Amino acid sequence: MIRGVYLALGLFFMVLGFVGAFLPVLPTTPFLILAASCFARSSRRLERWLIEHPWFGPMLQEWRLRGAIPRRAKFMALAGMTAGFLLFLTGSEPSPVLTAAVAILMLCGLAYVFSRPS
Secondary structure (H helix, E strand, O other): OHHHHHHHHHHHHHHHHHHHOOOOOOOOHHHHHHHHHHHHOOOHHHHHHHHOOOOOHHHHHHHHHHOOOOHHHHHHHHHHHHHHHHHHHHHOOOOHHHHHHHHHHHHHHHHHHHHOOO
């Protein structure tokens, strides 16, 4: 039962990661890291396929070896979060408290991403 849950989550995260490769507001790296982690607990075949993928495999291998996030992925995260925050501000009329909370959450995420080795 648990393996099935991990498999479903892995597939879900993998799809989000692949979509994120083409949409600038959706990150790729964290979703593929989560997918690989879920596959490690559910399907060694899918984990191996993802780790050996020509585009995404090197990034996942670097994460596993050194906890590294490629410089390009860091700047894509910055661009995506900036675009997302601007859409949040222009698409709604958030209160100052909500605006501050979202900004702090995004800044914490960016601080973590940029604190990792490249």
